[in-house]
Amino acid sequence: MALVGESVRTVTREEVARSITGSKRHIGGMLFVAGTVVALMGTLVVLFVLIAQLITQAWPVITGRGVGFLTDGLSSRPSTIGVWPGLYGSFAIGIIVLIVAIPLGVAAAVYLEEYAPPTKVTRFIVINIRNLAGVPAVIYGVLGLTIFVGWLEPVTSGRTILAAGLAVAVLVLPIVIITSTEAIRAVPGGLREAGYGVGATKWEVVRDHVLPYAAPGILTGIVLSLARALGEAAPLILVGAITGLLPETSLNGPFTALPMLVYSWSGRPSAGTEVDWANVAAAAGLTLVVLVLLFNAAAIVMRNHFERKRNGL
Amino acid sequence: MTFRHTSLTQWVRRTVTLSVVVPLVVLASGCGEFNGGASSSGGSTVFVTGSSTVEPISILVGEFVRREGIAVAVEGPGTGDGFKKFCAGEGDVTGASRPIKDEEVEMCREAGVEFVELPVAVDGLTVVTNRANTVVDCLDSAALYALLGPESEGMRRWSDANDLAEEVGSSFTSLPDMPLSISGPGEESGTYDSFVEFAVADIAEERGTEEYLRPDYVASGNDNLIVEGLNGSKTSLGWIGYAFYVGDKEEVRGLEIVNEEGDCVEPTDETIASGTYPFSRTLFIYVNARSARDNDAVRRFIDAYLGPESDALVRDAGYVPLSESVKQAAFDAWGALS
Amino acid sequence: MNLIDLSGDKRRLRRDARMQVALRTAALVSVVISALILFVLVRGAVDFLTKIDLGQLVDSGWYPRRDRFGLSTIVVGSVIVGGIAMLVAVPFGLGTAVYLAEYAPSRVRSVVKPVIEVLAGIPSVVVGYFALRFIAPEVVGRLFDPTQPRNMLVAGIGIGILVVPIMAAVSEDALRAVPASLREASYGVGARRSTTVIRVVLPAAVSGIVAATIIAASRAIGETMVATMAGGLDGSGPFSASPLEPGLTMTAAMTNAAGGSDQVQAGAPFLVLFFTGLLLFMVTMGLNIVGDRFVRRVREKY
Numbered sequence: 001m002a003l004v005g006e007s008v009r010t011v012t013r014e015e016v017a018r019s020i021t022g023s024k025r026h027i028g029g030m031l032f033v034a035g036t037v038v039a040l041m042g043t044l045v046v047l048f049v050l051i052a053q054l055i056t057q058a059w060p061v062i063t064g065r066g067v068g069f070l071t072d073g074l075s076s077r078p079s080t081i082g083v084w085p086g087l088y089g090s091f092a093i094g095i096i097v098l099i100v101a102i103p104l105g106v107a108a109a110v111y112l113e114e115y116a117p118p119t120k121v122t123r124f125i126v127i128n129i130r131n132l133a134g135v136p137a138v139i140y141g142v143l144g145l146t147i148f149v150g151w152l153e154p155v156t157s158g159r160t161i162l163a164a165g166l167a168v169a170v171l172v173l174p175i176v177i178i179t180s181t182e183a184i185r186a187v188p189g190g191l192r193e194a195g196y197g198v199g200a201t202k203w204e205v206v207r208d209h210v211l212p213y214a215a216p217g218i219l220t221g222i223v224l225s226l227a228r229a230l231g232e233a234a235p236l237i238l239v240g241a242i243t244g245l246l247p248e249t250s251l252n253g254p255f256t257a258l259p260m261l262v263y264s265w266s267g268r269p270s271a272g273t274e275v276d277w278a279n280v281a282a283a284a285g286l287t288l289v290v291l292v293l294l295f296n297a298a299a300i301v302m303r304n305h306f307e308r309k310r311n312g313l
Numbered sequence: 314m315t316f317r318h319t320s321l322t323q324w325v326r327r328t329v330t331l332s333v334v335v336p337l338v339v340l341a342s343g344c345g346e347f348n349g350g351a352s353s354s355g356g357s358t359v360f361v362t363g364s365s366t367v368e369p370i371s372i373l374v375g376e377f378v379r380r381e382g383i384a385v386a387v388e389g390p391g392t393g394d395g396f397k398k399f400c401a402g403e404g405d406v407t408g409a410s411r412p413i414k415d416e417e418v419e420m421c422r423e424a425g426v427e428f429v430e431l432p433v434a435v436d437g438l439t440v441v442t443n444r445a446n447t448v449v450d451c452l453d454s455a456a457l458y459a460l461l462g463p464e465s466e467g468m469r470r471w472s473d474a475n476d477l478a479e480e481v482g483s484s485f486t487s488l489p490d491m492p493l494s495i496s497g498p499g500e501e502s503g504t505y506d507s508f509v510e511f512a513v514a515d516i517a518e519e520r521g522t523e524e525y526l527r528p529d530y531v532a533s534g535n536d537n538l539i540v541e542g543l544n545g546s547k548t549s550l551g552w553i554g555y556a557f558y559v560g561d562k563e564e565v566r567g568l569e570i571v572n573e574e575g576d577c578v579e580p581t582d583e584t585i586a587s588g589t590y591p592f593s594r595t596l597f598i599y600v601n602a603r604s605a606r607d608n609d610a611v612r613r614f615i616d617a618y619l620g621p622e623s624d625a626l627v628r629d630a631g632y633v634p635l636s637e638s639v640k641q642a643a644f645d646a647w648g649a650l651s
Numbered sequence: 652m653n654l655i656d657l658s659g660d661k662r663r664l665r666r667d668a669r670m671q672v673a674l675r676t677a678a679l680v681s682v683v684i685s686a687l688i689l690f691v692l693v694r695g696a697v698d699f700l701t702k703i704d705l706g707q708l709v710d711s712g713w714y715p716r717r718d719r720f721g722l723s724t725i726v727v728g729s730v731i732v733g734g735i736a737m738l739v740a741v742p743f744g745l746g747t748a749v750y751l752a753e754y755a756p757s758r759v760r761s762v763v764k765p766v767i768e769v770l771a772g773i774p775s776v777v778v779g780y781f782a783l784r785f786i787a788p789e790v791v792g793r794l795f796d797p798t799q800p801r802n803m804l805v806a807g808i809g810i811g812i813l814v815v816p817i818m819a820a821v822s823e824d825a826l827r828a829v830p831a832s833l834r835e836a837s838y839g840v841g842a843r844r845s846t847t848v849i850r851v852v853l854p855a856a857v858s859g860i861v862a863a864t865i866i867a868a869s870r871a872i873g874e875t876m877v878a879t880m881a882g883g884l885d886g887s888g889p890f891s892a893s894p895l896e897p898g899l900t901m902t903a904a905m906t907n908a909a910g911g912s913d914q915v916q917a918g919a920p921f922l923v924l925f926f927t928g929l930l931l932f933m934v935t936m937g938l939n940i941v942g943d944r945f946v947r948r949v950r951e952k953y
Binding site: 026028029030032033035036037038039040042043044046047049050053054057103104105107108110111112114115116124125128129130131132134135136137138139141142143145146147170173174177201202203204206227230231232233234237238240259262263266267278281282285288289292293296300 | 663664666667670671673674675677678679680681682684685687688691692695742743744745746747749750751753754763765766767768769770772773774775776777778779780781783784785812815819843844845846848849866869870872873874875876879880902905906909924925928931932935936939940943
């Protein structure tokens with residue numbers, strides 16, 4: 001046997017197998033591994049091509065207009081159009097999500113993890129939230145149209161950013177709840193026990209011990225849900241974002257947001273060598289992708305930072 | 314660990330407050346900054362809805378008046394949808410690529426919406442095929458009825474329409490045997506209605522069929538997607554407003570249409586303006602009378618629409634300016650209102 | 652000291668009770684939302700059904716403005732587009748997951764995983780743009796001969812790309828959940844790594860992989876933007892079962908139904924929005940529940 005007489009060296013599993021069975025390399029096995037590698041490479045290549053195509057198409061706009069693209073308003077010509085109304089709209093939606101979905105979501109998570117008795121009702125609420133997380137975005141759009149544009153018209157003035165923001169807030173609410181739940185669950189029980197041990201009430205333990213400990217995880221969840229909220233377009237279409245000309249941005253009038261601009265500009269003609277709609281659509285799409293990536297990266301950085309801080313203590 | 318928690322809580326509280334208050338302040342003050350400085354009071358915005366054919370003109374006029382500080386919002390859901398919104402009080406102006414229908418007049422009357430009809434441009438509804446289609450050059454209304462009318466649902470090749478074309482008296486009864494891929498506006502579009510009016514209505518009335526087109530085609534409210542669909546198939550057939558045809562002459566070709574004298578006429582600026590092209594039609598805007606009276610911005614917008622710059626703006630959009638007499642009539646109608 | 656001292660400060664206890672009520676209300680909001688969704692959809696769907704006669708639903712072709720609501724058109728559209736999406740997502744997603752979980756050295760893993768997360772974060776509108784401007788002309792247009800540039804194949808591929816990260820992530824979790832002891836036992840009897848993976852790990856992770864597929868399918872069917880932008884039909888069109896022809900999914904039908912005029916809110920072409928929404932909701936909910944059950948089975952096993 002080949003192993004006998006060998007000097008000290010690492011023997012791999014494969015070599016043992018081969019020497020035991022005495023056969024040559026297993027073609028089927030190698031094909032299988034190759035297959036998985038192809039799958040991986042394929043995924044990476046697609047991502048690469050997507051980003052590359054986006055950047056190449058957006059390039060004339062980036063080099064030609066620069067920051068102007070971000071500050072100019074809508075117009076009829078791709079050479080003068082900018083995404084400012086979209087940025088404004090997306091920004092406003094983000095604020096509404098922050099104000100509405102975050103407190104509600106974190107509060108619900110706190111209740112579920114700290115207060116809720118293990119009854120059927122609680123189980124029902126948990127299942128319900130998991131279901132909501134899987135509901136397609138367009139359904140939240142329908143909800144937004146009927147309730148926020150329709151029933152709540154006195155408050156939202158109909159098809160406005162407020163209604164759209166609320167629809168998106170409801171959409172990300174389950175995500176906030178789920179991520180906050182996980183963050184709170186990770187808090188060690190000893191911390192709570194210590195609090196109770198010195199006579200604190202449940203709320204005091206939560207407020208002063210559990211929440212601060214879970215805060216990094218909760219923050220990460222918030223940032224991730226904001227990233228998700230930024231990219232959603234279906235609810236905006238249903239609530240009625242404008243895709244034509246929009247002169248100014250306001251909270252209680254016609255509105256638009258970044259994903260809507262990408263959607264609407266993608267459908268316009270792409271012809272000729274000068275900056276055309278395909279270019280500005282790509283530029284708007286790139287802006288959106290960069291924003292989303294920034295948020296996601298911020299979440300990762302925050303998570304690492306707090307983990308290090310906690311472990312280094 | 315626990316003795317650091319207070320600072321973390323305070324930090325969180327501070328960050329959250331800042332990240333909510335600061336953006337709110339920015340939002341509140343940021344309204345209306347990056348435009349021509351128009352104030353955000355409701356009375357100085359103009360909301361234009363309606364036809365996607367007229368939309369390019371309205372957008373150009375809107376940009377033109379932006380310099381004067383007037384804010385104009387424009388959308389183009391379609392002539393029919395535009396009227397529905399308009400007669401419900403939503404929208405100061407609605408564009409239409411066909412005249413208002415009786416039912417729509419009734420709708421507006423019932424809702425108490427008074428309006429004035431103003432012609433603004435001339436369009437030549439263009440029947441289009443792919444440039445690669447070198448076989449078909451000219452068609453008449455009867456052939457179009459046979460290819461696109463209500464009795465043609467299910468016809469997948471041009472030659473399928475030959476029998477029907479002969480029945481309705483077309484001169485084009487040997488259409489080629491090639492796939493028929495149709496792209497055109499949907500029923501919410503005035504261009505759809507215009508086409509029915511031009512090509513289908515008379516024959517449909519004679520034969521007692523519905524005044525509708527066959528439904529099984531790729532309908533789109535987005536004129537550019539229609540053109541893309543036409544580009545996509547070598548033997549496609551469709552119809553769009555002249556501006557969208559002219560803007561995309563790369564891959565599509567306008568078919569000649571037989572006029573009353575029996576000649577095949579190609580859609581060009583000249584033939585549309587002179588009326589020799591049989592599918593010429595007028596584009597209109599309808600203005601809400603109350604908006605015109607109460608909203609100064611609307612008045613100035615319409616003044617610009619009909620004013621000295623209008624010819625240039627209309628040409629810029631790809632359409633043909635009105636003749637002098639029609640323009641004068643429009644002036645008078647507008648003058649009577651304001 | 653007596654019992655009265657130990658019973659606690661009344662004020663703090665009251666605040667604790669108030670907070671409990673407030674927090675419970677927050678949790679119940681989610682139930683309210685679910686109830687509202689169901690209410691809105693069902694009411695609209697019932698309104699719709701009363702306005703039409705059921706025969707219209709078995710028509711051929713989806714022409715809402717013509718009062719023709721052939722359900723088969725949009726259901727088949729969703730099935731074909733979703734099916735193509737899964738044909739793309741399962742091999743790539745599962746293959747990637749297997750590689751990452753079983754073969755990848757940790758350095759490769761630490762580079763690849765964030766990249767997949769980037770793909771997961773790309774908004775669906777951007778993938779829609781990519782489908783419209785790249786997949787349609789360069790991929791489908793060159794390799795096949797479609798009747799229209801936008802068609803169900805383009806939309807299916809786009810959605811497949813969108814869904815690969817979910818497929819990969821959940822599958823990978825399932826694979827990693829398989830205990831090391833199973834793998835080691837397999838190596839112990841002399842099996843190669845690939846044999847181990849194919850014959851031991853994959854079968855053990857089947858529940859999780861099925862869960863991943865179902866969750867991914869639910870996401871694919873619920874996807875709206877790519878289907879609307881690249882599917883080919885803008886709200887109405889004839890029935891088609893060929894992927895190279897333009898098609899209409901349930902989700903795209905909904906975006907177009909809502910885009911119509913608001914004033915005819917009581918009309919069937921608008922109300923069909925709720926009916927289609929209810930259908931979509933039930934399908935995705937059904938898939939989610941089944942997928943969830945598989946996920947829980949995985950957790951229970953190990």
